[in-house]
Amino acid sequence: MANISIKNVTKSFGAVKVIKGVDLEIKSGEFMVFVGPSGCGKSTMLRLIAGLEDITSGTIAFEGKVVNALAPSDRGIAMVFQSYALYPHMTVYQNMAFGIKLGGATKEEVEKRVRIAAEMLQLTPYLDRLPKQLSGGQRQRVAIGRAIVRDPKVFLFDEPLSNLDAALRVATRLEIAKLHHSMNNVTMIYVTHDQVEAMTLADRICVLRDGYIEQVGTPLELYEKPNNLFVAGFIGSPKMNFLNGKFAAPYKANSIGVRSEHLEFVAKGGWPGKVIHAEKMGSDTYSFVDLGMTEPAIIRETGTSRHGVDAKVSLAPMKDKVHRFAVDGKSI
């Protein structure tokens, strides 16, 4: 268990400022997910917390103790790298045992911890194999196993599932969720740009953009009460429908946003338009409606749609489901 408090942290690579002042409190035992567009500084934040990069200014403290100058191995962390970073010449067993063996654990202790982790991750049959003899998913589990045996207070994951195929992602995501439940009070920080991973795994999500934090909150908070246009557009799939001009005026806002599941077809009134495309997903249908804006509005219906392509329709947002934004993009 460790709470992490990040105060006014910045990071520059040479003249380039990458992290531009981040304040964040991560509670002990929390599952915190960092999301944001590519290049926004998620990996850099994680590496700062790990101690793999020096902080340019500000402080990072674990349980109130500033760790700015502490080596990664002394922070009680374990990291799972996107590229796995397994030792290529060591077997699965050796990969997991190497760090703790040198850390001074007895042979029996090492053996026990590796066996337990291998059991948990279903790696027991592969203990004598080299990483190159494993599939991507198995390598990923070895990387996680190597982190588990360290018995860390803080787990750091950098896009651990991005090299896996869709089915394996779901399975491994489940493993990680189970892992978080089984390891009481372990703080986890998880970087991803996958919406679903963020929404399903996180206790809280931290949305980063361009070196700043845009918003921190539970998945539902971010979904229901985004602070600004960026978060509103970033969280949720399909993307929130944004409308401005004459659509926004009645709501006394510069622009408004409505999620696809909060739009409905109405017989009269509402916004007139024409269906230009429909995506049938089986359980749902997403209809793309041209309202005369540059982007079509997307509306979700359960089951199949009553309206085919080219149908003239009228749309209206559900009551109290309209997000209003000011000129500067902030929510009102």
Add this chain to the structure above:
Amino acid sequence: MSSVPENGTPIRNELFAGRVRSAWLFLTPMIVTLLIVAAWPLSRSIWFSFSDASLGHFRDAQFYGIKNYFKTITMDSGAIHHFGVLVDPAWWNAVYNTFRFGIVSVTLETVLGLAVALVLNANFKGRGFVRAAILIPWAIPTVVSAKIWGWMLNDQLGIFNDILLRLHIISEKIAWTADSNYSMFTIVMVDTWKTLPFMALLILAGLQQIPGDVYEAAEVDGVHPLSVFWNITLPLVRPALMVAVIFRMLDALRIFDLVYILTPNSSQTKTMAVISRENMFDFDKLGYGSAESTVLFLILLITVIAYIKIGRVNLEGNN
């Protein structure tokens, strides 16, 4: 070679035959070149080693059996004498010298080369320049650099003695190349100076194959830097290291130019290649010298095969 698989479709076989054809097309120029520059001279010198060839008559050389290698002469008195390369003390002394030189210099070059490569692999300003500059000794032709060293090491006029005297490291001038106590040391030193860059760059190439994230994982694991070197860097650079050592070993065991120029007449440094040339051209025993060259070739072959087997060197490049 291309036996038709029972269930193979004709299309696949045509593809395969096409690949075999283009493989031969690409290989032919190299095979022809090798036949001309390697196989032909090699077979000539093996033939000479079984003949009574001399510089004056090698076209009409007569077959001589294995007498260059081994022959027994019974004198009128009844005393029996053995002659030939295989019982020649001068030859076996040269073999000893060559291996002594090879093992000492290659070991030294490997250890120092690894150290230099580790330094060059670190991130520092001007790294590119240093990497290029360090190649200079390797780029100078051996004959030229051996002459330069010969002058620097000259016992009367050389700068080497002068510096050591001034620093009071030695009290009287040393004949580095002529004194049999120092001649081997001198050869090893100059050879190391010359081939260290080659070794360092080969190892550096191996070091750069190691992914950086492995080192970060070790950092998080809290592995001591020395342990990182022994347990991670060394095993991962081993394949490159082993290949570099083969190259250097082959080179060292047929060393000629450096010895010929620096210490031509010292029995302490005379190597296999030097003594074989001496017999062929200075003593006009082309057959005998060729026999020595042939044995040199066999020794190299056996050494390399043994090294590859024992060291389990992977020359095929697959994992």
